Amino acid sequence: MPSSPPAPSSSAAPCEGARTAPRSVVVVGGGLAGAQAVIALREQGFDGRVTLVGAERDAPYDRPPLSKHLFDRPAPTRLADELGVDALALADDVRLGATATGLRIGAHDVEVLTDDGSVTADALIAATGAHPVRPRGWEHAMTLHSAADAERLRAALRPGARLVVVGAGWIGAEVAGVAAAAGVHVQVVEALPSPLSAPLGVAVGAATAPWYALAGVDLHTGVQVAGVRPDGVDLADGRTLDADVVLAAVGVRPATGWLADALPLEPDGALRVDERHAPEGGPWHVRAVGDVARRRSPRHGMAPGGHWDGALRGPAVAVRGLLDPDAPAEDHAPYVFSTQLGHELAMFGQRGHDDDLVLRGDPADPHAADGWSALWFRKGTADVTAVLTVDRPRDVGAARRMFTAPALPRVDRAVAADPGAPLRSAVLD
8 A cells, every 4th residue: 555645844864973862762552562661661771760651540451352262251360470570560651641632743753732731751662552444324333442342342231132243354253152151142243244254355254254154143144234223223235133232343454543743643643664674764863563563574564553463562672673773673473363253263474465375174174173274375386475363273373483483484386286195294395
């Protein structure tokens, strides 16, 4: 996706020789990416002043359990416990409950404006995450992105309640599965031809469709929602679905409104960054991580910075580039994991729309003991762009190792297609 033209600004990056190591850094964002940025600063020897600004008043918590464990983990999972390090204790100044509203970029400093004052520092790490999409007119639909969202949704979904989930992506599928298992009557509406069509393509996404019926969930694909009412949804084909709760799970957008006057953003609000998470052609003393960023990857082109693993690993790369411009940049592969409708999914890499698909195992057999996997190859080549594993833990480790080299892995298609052959044996030297 092409970037927006850079806005005229007096805050152009200084020349390479004018760079000086920052003595103060402000991290904006109180989620996983922000916490990891603070931790990375200290782990990499930064002994200057660190300020952490977060919009939520809660101490940093992990977001994946909000959908995966909606009912069996009602309390937020604190990142200090998950990571074994308390990012709040490592910062000199912690401002939770302060929402960033604007940014001024100087030649050698930044000023972050918030609804509770401003913060000036030598450098900025933007990690404000994303916000859920709720189309106009869908005011009666809930969303699930924060611990407060999860608390409201959990309270509304008593056994016997009727839930309509709009969107059969990662989050929609996860919520549908755990809600049905808790005794909720669930229907899922997806505008695309199959679940997970966007990340997996229609053919592989269709292989997940039978899971819904087996979990007691009614799935409606290829139909759009015409309207959301307090008691259900109206579909574009004239049908109505009654509901006590409607959940909009139609994606997220980067929470970058506060950056809009200072940096050029993509049409969806993402900030394009280079391999070291610095804005392309922008100020060197600004970095962006997590959902905020769309990162240039030598292997995958432009890679979205969202998902848990990007927020976990990207901040260390960003901090390394900020503190040492000559340090090599690690190109971590996109990674997604999901537990949905009784199945375990892990995806490494990023498929292209024209890639060739090779399957390992039979997706048509939902009870296959060994599960199945899918590999995407650049058309006509041995280069693998992405691997999806479904209930096949033996392929997870091999897939992860495949994407640790600087270049895309090269794989023998015939060996990869044999589910009886170890996936690692298909990798070409």
